[in-house]
Amino acid sequence: MGTAEQRVAHGDDAVADPTVRRRPEAPDRDIPADEHRPLWIEEAASRRRMPDPVRTAAVRAVIIIAVTLIQAMVAFFCTMAGSWLAFPMVISSIVSTVVATWGALDVWVTRQVWNQRYGVVSDPSSTARALRRERRRARRQARADERAQERIRRRGAAGQLSHS
Known part of the structure; x- marks a missing residue:
C-alpha cells in the first residue's frame, strides 16, 4: 500500500x-x-581530466592551504587564550601563508608550462588554409612556367640556324 x-x-x-x-x-x-x-550511470565528463603534473601540484597546494588554515585557527585560539604558543603559531602561520601562496602559484605555472609543451593544438582557420592553398598553387604555377621556359630555350637552341 x-x-x-x-x-x-x-x-x-x-x-x-x-x-x-x-x-x-x-x-x-x-x-x-x-x-x-544500476547504482550509477556513467556520463561523459564535462571537462577533460587535468594532466598528472598539474593534478599533483593542485593536491599539494590544497594540502598546504588546509594546513595553513588550521595553523591560523590554532594561532587565533592560542592568542585568545593568552597561551605562550600564540607567538610561534602566528609566525609559523605567516610563513605557511607564504608557502601556500607559492603552492597556488605552482599550480598555475605548472598548468601554463604543460599547456605550452603538450597542450597546444593548432587548428588553422579556414582563411589561413585558403591562403596556404593559394600560395601553393602560385608556387606550382611558377615552377611549371619555369620548366616551360627551360623547354623552349632547349628546343630553340637545338633547332636554331646561325644568323650570319
Missing part, C-alpha cells in the same frame, strides 16, 4: 487520486519490480 493510500486508510487529510496507476512493487520493499536501475 502506497503512502497516499495509507493516509486515506488512516483517515489523514491527504487525498489519494484513484486515477493514478501505481507500478507493481517488489515484495516487502518500495522498489518497483519492473525497474532494475
Whole structure:
C-alpha cells in the first residue's frame, strides 16, 4: 500500500487520486519490480581530466592551504587564550601563508608550462588554409612556367640556324 493510500486508510487529510496507476512493487520493499536501475550511470565528463603534473601540484597546494588554515585557527585560539604558543603559531602561520601562496602559484605555472609543451593544438582557420592553398598553387604555377621556359630555350637552341 502506497503512502497516499495509507493516509486515506488512516483517515489523514491527504487525498489519494484513484486515477493514478501505481507500478507493481517488489515484495516487502518500495522498489518497483519492473525497474532494475544500476547504482550509477556513467556520463561523459564535462571537462577533460587535468594532466598528472598539474593534478599533483593542485593536491599539494590544497594540502598546504588546509594546513595553513588550521595553523591560523590554532594561532587565533592560542592568542585568545593568552597561551605562550600564540607567538610561534602566528609566525609559523605567516610563513605557511607564504608557502601556500607559492603552492597556488605552482599550480598555475605548472598548468601554463604543460599547456605550452603538450597542450597546444593548432587548428588553422579556414582563411589561413585558403591562403596556404593559394600560395601553393602560385608556387606550382611558377615552377611549371619555369620548366616551360627551360623547354623552349632547349628546343630553340637545338633547332636554331646561325644568323650570319
